[in-house]
Amino acid sequence: MLHTRTTPAERRRALHERLATGRLLPMPGAVNPLSARLIQDAGFEAAYLSGAVLAADLGLPDIGLTTSTEIAARAQHTTRVTDLPVLVDADTGFGEPMNAARTVQLMEDAGLAGLHLEDQVNPKRCGHLDGKTVVSREEMTRRVRAAVEARRDPDFLLMARTDARAVEGLGAAIDRARAYVDAGADAIFPEALTDEAEFEAFRKAIDVPLLANMTEFGKGRLLNTRTLDSLGYNIALYPVTLLRLAMGAVEDGLRTIAAEGTQESLLPRMQTRSRLYELLGYADYTAFDFTLPPGT
Template sequence: MSSELSRVLRDLMQPGAGVLMPGCANALAARVIEACGYKATFVTGAGIANTFLGVPDVGLVSLSELVDHVWAIRDAVSIPIIVDADTGFGNAVNVHRVIRMLERAGANSIMLEDQVFPKRCGHFEGKSVIPRAEMVQKIKAAVDARTDEALMILARTDARASHGLEDAIERANLYREAGADILFVEAPLNREELAAVTAQAPGIHICNMVIGGKTPVLPSQELGAMGYAAVVYANAALQAALAGMKKVLTSLQEKGSVEGLEDAIVSFQDRQRFVDHDRFQALERRYVAAAE
């Protein structure tokens, strides 16, 4: 199934398509994204760090932890998944292994970034990037490592913050020439910079709408018109979930109940639908009841 979904993703990722792609940090979020009708999801490294470890996005998630999350998400949904692999957990040799592991876990596209390890969230201060030549070798290693040519390598540059937009665009062009299928210039500061990225670095681009981040949050239609293939909201669902948890738990603490907050809490029945409870009941009837 994974190879077929990689081809589906390739068909989706067309310049100007502006496909909305929410991020997920776990299998439950991926199920909700699929149930809401989205065509693909982005496995967010920041989200995994926040939800699984309760820490900021500063490079603390291990490769084995990431692989476990990807496997669970792949098992839960039938839409393509793009996986954030941070800096590739080391040099080009490490990247080769990372691609093999994530491909086997079910990734349909794998993103590598050119930050110095340990990385930081793309909208944090104090980022640094590795030399262009080093990142080019990482991309070449990634391309060579994949066993399915349909799997897409996504190259991200964080050079805008430390080296300026011109350097970031030059890097994007170099990364495309090295074999990257998708390009991602992180954290442009305004509409003009967003438009310049796609105009000056031909190829398939995604952009990341970070609520409260450095890049203006623009409609997907406008970004599609600029040439972006996909518009990622990597942590919108996570931030919404945090807001909901804070609201409900604060009220519970203050009032001793959740009365009046019924609309903020998914029903028990909907909760079971999101985790596919009916399928497991059917399996129980088929196998367990039959043995009694």
């Protein structure tokens, strides 16, 4: 049936072991629990939950309006249905270092494999928009230390994201990343790098796993997996790709229905009923129901 058959501890170990290989890990962002199952069925080895996607799904912009408990609850719906390790966007930790500490434990309890915290002020802005503001390096190191101290499972991945490239420059972003690693971050997410030279500079300076954000319509070029692998990156992130594809298809479908008065021309582009039922495990649920003794 449609639920995970692995424990959170197993998924966290799997992510650590995969990152330790040094090979690039492509990580698509899920739109909802069912899309996380599709990510698994497509052969990917990990999935992601974007704060921007979770906010957009609630009809909100990505400016820190969602709460830690909302994100944890929605994340738990996803971890229930996939055997993949799932990394979540935890924004700024949703407040002060004490909030960041609580956020870590909420996300552990939600069955996630890890999270990333960023060094923007709270509330934050989308990482590829202008007008961002970052907290001091010292304040962010306190966030990271609080997260490390709150973590109960040592395999739960704590990643620090720095948005300083667009605010203070590349050199300052690298210096911040070093400080975050010294504070206990397991991995680094350098946001809004602009070209291959900047990705390379980060790799040369930082010796923990690095994430490359390949979001569309952002500050930098979209680099392919071969290039990112050659640059020594560990995760290629596609955070909003599936949401943009899905919403584009929804808009096209609505225009077609309005113009043609029927959805018939859209049928070849739809997931079939049989494929949806296969994904949901309808047959397994039916078989389970019929194996129960009468009166159960």
